[in-house]
Amino acid sequence: NAGWTDLDIRAVDTVRVLAADAVQKVGNGHPGTAMSLAPLAYLLYQQVMRVDPNDPEWIGRDRFVLSAGHSSLTQYIQLFFSGYGLDLDDLKALRTWASLTPGHPEYRHTDGVDITTGPLGSGIASSVGMAMAQRRQRGLLDPDAAPGESPFDHNIWVIASDGDLMEGVSGESASLAGTQRLGNLTVFYDQNQISIEDDTDVSFDEDVAARYAAYGWHVQTVDWRRGDTTTGEGEYVENVDALLAAIQQAKAVTDRPSIIALRTVIAWPAPTKKGTGKSHGSALGDEEIAGLKKLLGFDGRKTFEVSDEVLEHVRQARKRGKEVHAEWQKGFDAWRKANPDGAKLLDRLLERRMPDGFEQAFPTFPADEKGIATRAASGKVLGALAEVMPELWGGSADLAESNNTTMEGQPSFLPADRQTSEWKGGPYGRTLHFGVRENAMGMALNGIALEGLTRPYGGTFLIFSDYMRPAVRLAAIQRLPVTFVWTHDSIGLGEDGPTHQPVEHLAALRAIPGLDVVRPADANETAEAWKTLLQHTDRPAGLCLSRQALPTLDRKEYGDVAGVAKGGYVLADVEDGTPDVILMASGSEVSVALQAREALAKEGIGARVVSMPCMEWFEAQDKSYRESVLPPTVKARVSVEAAVGMSWYRYLGDAGRAVSLEHFGASAAGALLFEKFGFTPEAVVSAAKDSL
């Protein structure tokens, strides 16, 4: 029993009025859900979640994910109530420049916001990653504690909307969560059956509860639309006790994720707009708000009315937070004392510091004309890091062997009953199996990074970065240290043909602000790329790797591989350092450029070869470095990349030429495609002459 008093009910009604007023003030936004979910949000923040408003970053806290991010007021008003630092003026500044209350919740921007949400499906999908990370973190630091007894135990709470559950990524994630038996995850599905096009009957007629049961979830329904089920009275009764009982039941079920379908009427109790699409994404209007205030006993002449009594009552959340935090601290201190090694590790992880021996752990690869694929080199790097960097873990979207993402000998992250003959492991394992679900993988990686202690990576083919762009963008926007491993990075993959050959993807990914796109040219550049990107702890990187073997360059002959960290560097030059032409390339095309340089030399043309594994890192260098690599006086320039040329034009200027691929690929051997599509020394030589 939730034991709500009249004061609690007044507080919840205050939420509704604040939501209506805040949207009305700015003139746009989403009042409806914030109003109808007021009892749920209040219950969570005031009675259910283990959080401490005094310390929003507390590692022992439960995590809250507002997957229905458009209803940001659902969270902001509770943050204001609980005392996270938001005040009434912040609510008044909703959706305005530089306010703490932007249109959708933003991680790193507002205290108490654990994740940036807004794109539907993304929050619920990332929550699955959080739930996975919680288990892995416990396994790293406190594996032997009894369930619920570890300071590293906490729960993930999610509020999701109809729209969240329509998006495919939520389905992918739900299937994964079911397979993983994520008992620490509870989703509230706000089943109001209203979206922007009003009644969801026109597009969403499925039985959601049955679908989640099919995924292996524990499913409950709390139907406020049936009225009072004992007396049969009322058209709509917000039975908070029934909701709390369902929550307790969800917590008690620890071998499956839980979903609670809460059947609500959107914008309840707005007199005329409740239950309509209009209340979803528009201000209610003065008249409707006046009606609402009258109904709830608020003064229609006032806006943003919060009584002192209500505020004092809800602010007790700070005191409760302090108490629950103190209680946790005892257990945590005991853990620290009993686990000095674990404590040392935790401190390092919290600082996102590289481990001792980090630099030394990386393999170096001897020069070798035949060489190896950069994906294979990446696999060796991961294997070498396995011991030294326990926080590093990851897997693949069903392409483990192709992506070389498995650290050899490491157990799979799997419930015991999901092990197979190929994959042994356990709940604290390290190798992740995402299935053919690239977007869910990306969102899960984000959730893992948001939990704060570990460093996740996930692999698929570069072509399928298309499926995961929403997740990649959210990694960039949240500045999360996630590594995307994208192999089979060009037509060089060969026979699988145009549907599997990336052409536009390098450019399309480089276009995303805050994402480092790294495409190493050989095995040693691959190791250096991993070394560099792991030391960036405030942004994601995409590592684009070849399927085919690439020559391992002789570093006695060519530029120092340390140049990778600068994004672009001189790999080979003319003797006097004043080349006639600059050949720029990345990845597998660097060797083609080197061959072209030799051919040009025979014709008396001096060419410099610049390896450009990461344009973002190059752009971060100072001007003098950049101009030392690409002297403005040398106008003859050629870019060589088996992809659309778009991202190279900024370096080509008036005279430059792009050796690029401006159409889709074909099904044939990769080496033959390089010939057919003009990624040959001859073609580069010809372009260089053209540019001169």
Next chain:
Amino acid sequence: NAGWTDLDIRAVDTVRVLAADAVQKVGNGHPGTAMSLAPLAYLLYQQVMRVDPNDPEWIGRDRFVLSAGHSSLTQYIQLFFSGYGLDLDDLKALRTWASLTPGHPEYRHTDGVDITTGPLGSGIASSVGMAMAQRRQRGLLDPDAAPGESPFDHNIWVIASDGDLMEGVSGESASLAGTQRLGNLTVFYDQNQISIEDDTDVSFDEDVAARYAAYGWHVQTVDWRRGDTTTGEGEYVENVDALLAAIQQAKAVTDRPSIIALRTVIAWPAPTKKGTGKSHGSALGDEEIAGLKKLLGFDGRKTFEVSDEVLEHVRQARKRGKEVHAEWQKGFDAWRKANPDGAKLLDRLLERRMPDGFEQAFPTFPADEKGIATRAASGKVLGALAEVMPELWGGSADLAESNNTTMEGQPSFLPADRQTSEWKGGPYGRTLHFGVRENAMGMALNGIALEGLTRPYGGTFLIFSDYMRPAVRLAAIQRLPVTFVWTHDSIGLGEDGPTHQPVEHLAALRAIPGLDVVRPADANETAEAWKTLLQHTDRPAGLCLSRQALPTLDRKEYGDVAGVAKGGYVLADVEDGTPDVILMASGSEVSVALQAREALAKEGIGARVVSMPCMEWFEAQDKSYRESVLPPTVKARVSVEAAVGMSWYRYLGDAGRAVSLEHFGASAAGALLFEKFGFTPEAVVSAAKDSL
């Protein structure tokens, strides 16, 4: 009862041997599924589907979608058998340069291939569009025929794999198909529970049949892994009669889509590799193939062994196709005779010819400083085309009102029992409701276009083009006349903030080969953009439209709007035609450039303004036109676009400057964001001076 003789069984075994041999010859590919699905594919092509190998483009044919596109041999071998024009040499040329048998099936490349597949989930998702289009086409041309009696009735058959059903887009589509009651759609789910990471238990433990039942599908399971269910004998019995019975049942259920889960053992009956991940995507090896041939009674010394007797037997498909086609023709001819108007329409649709009155139907908008949003102009264009272009139809991913994608007064495409108070319609309606499912929308649009008669469009916010990139790419690769309507095309959308504001999207979409990205500057450019893109019948276009009002330019003062068709044109110039600087812009930034031009004029600097609504159309013009717009002698250039600058550098050269946005947006009013982020006449003036 399928009535298979020994010869049929020999033919099916021949399929298995051919699949193993073909992959072995090229050294890579996917033999396993082609082997285990041989009985299903044979049954479909020889006994179930209404197709005519003599006329692969026959409009009355059933459509076949190999969603498991990696198993292309499943289809190629049947096309060879049935006599679609593939011969044994084509199978020997599998996955090699210019062969008719590329790694994945390619539409427009191999006769009998109705759709390009490969990216998992895409085929099954597009099949939902095909099924929708079939119903709409029937409604346009033959609405009153009894069920099954119209020449426009046909069925859609899909083979999908575990991987297809893991991808979120298939879930989105399945929910949509259930809501739409697509009784003409049957999916075979090849439930072999093996994917690249072997046993799917590690990632895919859900109850798929229950999930599809929850979507409202008719679900059947045919389990060949239970052995002979009557005698209890055999570890694995390919009970073709049970499969055919399920197919007949699926056809009989016309108020729901059907899925038949066929539980198979991958690569059956390969002696040691059946049931393993190894057989999924690798050649089996000589030894295994020898074992297979021995088991099946084939000569181990021969490859590609097809007996004359088998070939003669299976080629009877041509005769049967001719008969069924002739039978259909009778009904079709009768329909033509009875429906002269319909016949005229059909002929036009088949030729993809614009209707009479097409050019005249477009609205023109009077000059107006306040103007209207280009999304609103687009809505008016659609409304104006409703009568004249019955083949044009579409909708939105739950943003109808925001995207302005509804043709006013047109009925919704909905089963009668799915109508709501907001949306009335029927099974032959025109307004599509996709729900919050952008990728499923895109895939469905592709399927609709593939059916061949209608022109579909679908809307969402430009930011969510990220969710649908896999579909957009497949539209481009298949050269389908699909229009993506992407509104809210910049930070100008305002308060919804960074998760909703596109920044990198214009560049990322322009990077896709074969996609026209069109961003009109005002209402009249919007009409001209629609007019132009509809006349391109061999490629998709993305129309990027503003949320905010844009001034409607006075065309007496500025360049003729017909220039839109050329992608870029001179909107305003200096009197003598030799400007000091060129200002290039698209969409909402064109007006900013025009203001900057006036400010520059006051300082004695002559600026030309080029409106560049579509770089792809501009690049398609001849050099002399392009140089007349952007004279090579004018080196001072500025691009203005509220997005990353990447795609403009090709026009900027050494001296040019990009006024661009190289970071994420923020939550505030759109006009304020334009100021804060430097999309102002002042900033453009400053960049122009910098460039001079």
